[in-house]
Amino acid sequence: MNETTIATIERCAQASKDGTAHFGAIVQALTGAGVEAYFADYRxxxxxxxxxxxxxxxxxxxxPPAMPIAGAFDAAGIQAAIRGAQRGEVMYPEFLTLSRAAGCVGYMVxxxxxxxxxxxxxxxxxxxxFPDAP
Structure with missing residues (x-):
């Protein structure tokens, strides 16, 4: 992997961790860098x-937050966190907490x-x- 791609990935990861970039901006930058998928493994x-x-x-x-990943998977809780992120109300640090509370162990983009x-x-x-996907 070339250094430019690695730098883009690292920049996007840091912006997510800091809560300074929305998902759409991250997707655009990673796609532009040639990334086809990524897996966030909470465990x-x-x-x-x-x-x-x-x-x-x-x-x-x-x-991870002080609370463990919930035992039961709550798809409605995941959807609520996603909708909050889509509206710009939930940034990644909060999304991590909300999705773990909904029993999510990870996700594949x-x-x-x-x-x-x-x-x-x-x-x-x-x-x-994705909101713009057919």
Missing amino acids: SNATTYYLPSGETHAVALPP WLAGRHVSYFGRRGEVHVER
Whole structure:
């Protein structure tokens, strides 16, 4: 992976952690850098970014909140956090807390496919299409 792509990934990860960039801006920058997908794994506290070439780059997630990931998956809770983020009311640090409280153990952002898959600890999946996706 070239240094420019790594720098873009690191910049986007930091802006997310700081709560200074919205999801749409992150998606645009990562797509422009050639990233096709990324996986945020709450249990290992890392996000791994994937390029079509098979190259990957991992970045640490912010430290988890004091509360553990809820045992039950609450798709409505995930959707509420997503809608808050879409309205610009919920930035990433709060999204992490809300989604963990809803039993989410991680999510896969499919930039090329224009959707996100959110996972529960028993294999539950909630798929959310990007607002502009067909």
